[in-house]
Amino acid sequence: MEHIERESMEFDVVIVGAGPSGLSAAIKIRQLAIENNLPDLSVCVVEKGSEVGAHILSGAVLEPRALNELFPNWKEEGAPLNVPVTQDKTYFLLSDSTHKEAPHWMVPKTMHNDGNYVVSLGNVVRWLGQKAEELEVSVFPGFAASEILFHEDGSVKGIQTGDMGIGKDGQPTHNFAPGYELHAKYTLFAEGCRGHLGKRLIAKYNLDKDADPQHYGIGIKELWEIDPEKHQAGLVxxxxxxxxxxxxxxxxxxxxxxxxxxxSLGVIADLSYENPHVYPFMEMQRWKTHPLIKQVLEGGKRISYGARAVVKGGFNSLPKLTFPGGCLIGDDAGFLNFAKIKGSHTAMKSGMLCGEAIFEAIAAGVAQGGEVGFARVTEGDDVFIKEVITYTQKYENSWLKEELYNSRNFGPAMHKFGTWIGGGFNFIDQNVFRIPFTLHDLLPDFQALKTVDAVNFKPDYPKPDGKLTFDRLSSVFISNTVHEENQPSHLKLADASIPVNVNLPKWDEPAQRYCPAGVYEIVEENDGSKRFQINSANCVHCKTCDIKDPSQNITWVAPEGGGGPNYPNM
Structure with a gap:
């Protein structure tokens, strides 16, 4: 396609992603700007979902610690935290029909939920979006950040939003509208787990050279309306x-x-699983047939479905947070605390810390000054601090680092020792005394998959009944997933021959099963040959394929803005 002239817009700060971290950063910057008499400091947030909150998916039990700091009077301001946790129960499912409840004292303290709230994180984020707009943040939903823009010296200049109206052949259609260039002093990447631009930045600047490999799970969620007599508001x-x-x-x-x-119910399946026959979506459907779960759902109605990869490497897997011209925040960096199964409060805190550092850097530039330890360049008449290392310093001195550090062994213990021994290790580490050493998990998730000839067990997944258990296509339907059909696939294969020639014989092409939306199929032609088919319109943007493909042959990139799921109350 020939060169396209693009319009550009200038901001002090551009933030990619209107999730908990991105909006918290935007709000903090504008709060400080107003408090310090810099009302013209401009902040822009771009969001690929059709609206703020459309792509937000989480359990969710929210720990309000960061929200208390950002908006001390959030209750009076109408934040949608309406259901405090009233009961907290943990179970071991011993078989397909039996279970045992764990005494509360046996559960790692990180999983206790006193003072927390059962929420729709999507609705919390919608509320944060409203608060950001009240502070005059420019919020642009329906605009996907497709490219990173760089200065000649290699520092980040901003982002380019995706072109609209590109056909499957890669050529402009009659609906073509070029994307915008958004330039900023600083660009913050808050795309969530496995952000496609964050992934590129980590590679470009070698930000993970001192970190353990990142680890992931796939979270699969359903929202049900149940019999009122069975409902116990606040039960976790x-x-x-x-x-x-x-x-x-x-x-x-x-x-x-x-x-x-x-x-809200669902499963998180660790993406370090070894058996190529494992089918996470069907594991979730099968789990619902257990009497403990089934009794809650019988007589109810499933009203929504979604799936999203979960970042779970924690403290050991955090990359360097800053680079010239920008920062990683939230799950783009990997701040989720898997020991708590929570990442919203940590994502918010990372955004707030980054927002403070960014504001200070811009204020110093306005004052034609700077601080020791900052790299400074002069652009025109402005002094502009390129890499905001104070963000890292603020993180190092925060409760966020302390929390993640104290939970650093949780995931590696489960990987190394399994559910029972790992659970015992974590009980001692969290409830009795801190283990004085650090466990490391150095095997990337995609390398954990064994070949089909190395496994003996193939799970039997019963046919869905359409009442309690469902198939993937009916599930995608109620996720309200919509993509413009005539656009290039946003699921890119480095080598189109690998799925059939390599992945199929070695691993029975696991993309057929690990994808929770039925995007990938092996189709048999009339002549008996096999073909790999990508149904990209089904994609719920979970990013599992980008993570788990054993050949690392699939790259997820952002489709046209506004595409993907439209989650209500998720």
Whole structure:
């Protein structure tokens, strides 16, 4: 395609992603700007979802620690935290029909939920979006950041939003509209888990050279409206065991009673699983047939579905947070605390810390000054601090680092020792005394997959009944996923021959199963040959394929803005 002239817009700060971290950063910057008499400091947030909150998916039980700091009077301002946790229960599913409740004292303290709230994180983020707009943040939903822009010296200049109206052949259609260039002093990347631009930045600046490999899970969620007589607002249930133990898969589940007779439920399957026959979506469907779960759902109605990769490497896997011209915040860096199964409060805090550092850097530039330890360049008449290393310093001195550091062994212990021994290790580490050494998990998740000839067990997944258990296509339908059909696939293969020639014989092409949306299929032609088919319109933007493909042949990039799921109350 020939060179396109693009319009550009200038801001002090551009933020990619209107999730908890991105909006918290934007709000903090504008709060400080107003408090310090710099009302013209401009902040822009771009969001690929059709609206703020459209792509937000989480359990969720929210720890309000960061929100208390950002908006001390959030209750009076109408934040949608309406259901305080009233009961906290943990279960081991011993088989497909039996279970054992764990005494509260046995549960690692990180998983206690006193003072927390059962929420729809999507609605919390929508509220944060409103607060950001009240502070005059420019919020642009429906605009996907597709490219990173760089200065000649290699520092980040901003981002380019994706072109609209490019056909499958890569050529402009009659609906073509070029993307914008958004230039900024600083660009913050808050794309969530496995952000496609964050991934490029980590590689370009070698930000992870001193970190352990990042680790992930796939979270699969359903929202149900249940019989009011069974609903117990504020009841939080977590568990592990069956069916994951049967396949040797590390994983766990949740069931939260929220408001309006609704329950949020789902599983997180660790993407370090070894058996190529494991089918996370069907593991979740099978889990619902356990009597403990089934009794809650019978007589109810499933009203929404979604899936999203979860970043779980924690403290050991954090990359360097800054680079010339920008920062990584939230799950683009990997701030989720898997020992708590929570990342919203940590994402918010990372955004707030970064926002403070960015504001100070811009204010110093306005004052034609700077501080020791900053790299400074002069652009025109402005002094502009290129790499905001004070963000890292603020993180190092915050409760965020302390929390993640204290939980650093949780994930590696589960990987190394399994559910039962790992769980015992974590009980001692979190409840009795701190283990004085650090465990490391150095095997990337995609390398954990064994070949089909190295495994003996193939799970039997019953046919969905359409009442309690469902198939993927009907699930994608209620996720309200929509993509413009005539656009290039946003799921890029480095080598189109690998799925059939390599992945199929070695691993029975696991993309057929690890994708929770039925995007990938092996199709048999009339002549008996096999073809790899990508149904990109089904994609719910979970990023699992980018993570788990054993050949690392699939790259997820952002499709046209506004595409993907439209999650209500998720």
């Amino acid at each position: 249930m977590h568990g592990t065991g069956w069916p994951f133990a049967e396949t040797g898969t590390a994983g766990g589940w949740w069931l939260y009673h929220g408001e309006n007779n609704q329950v």
